[in-house]
Amino acid sequence: MSIKKLGPEELLALDKFSVDEGQPHILVDKAICASCTPQVCLVVCPARCYRLKDGAVNFEYAGCLECGTCRIMCTEKGVTQWNYPRATFGVTFRCS
Numbered sequence: 001m002s003i004k005k006l007g008p009e010e011l012l013a014l015d016k017f018s019v020d021e022g023q024p025h026i027l028v029d030k031a032i033c034a035s036c037t038p039q040v041c042l043v044v045c046p047a048r049c050y051r052l053k054d055g056a057v058n059f060e061y062a063g064c065l066e067c068g069t070c071r072i073m074c075t076e077k078g079v080t081q082w083n084y085p086r087a088t089f090g091v092t093f094r095c096s
Helices: 008-014 030-035 069-073
Strands: 016-018 026-028 050-053 056-059 079-082 090-092
Touching: 026 030, 026 056, 030 056, 069 079
Parallel strands: none
Antiparallel strands: 016 090, 026 079, 050 056
């Protein structure tokens, strides 16, 4: 029997996300992000929740892994609110 080594995309696909549409756990100030030149969030987020769209930083919290990297690495304070999701919402990690 051989064990297949999974890549990051395959491992992330195992996780289950319960998105709280009414109350996002992370809020990002797009005005601050628009003037940010380092844009480290595009590189450091392991779930790639931050992406460039038409030259502007776009954030989608639905696939967030709740690691807090964006909150720590944002030098311009563009992440204005970061909390863990309410009970029963957020990511559930599963193993293969």
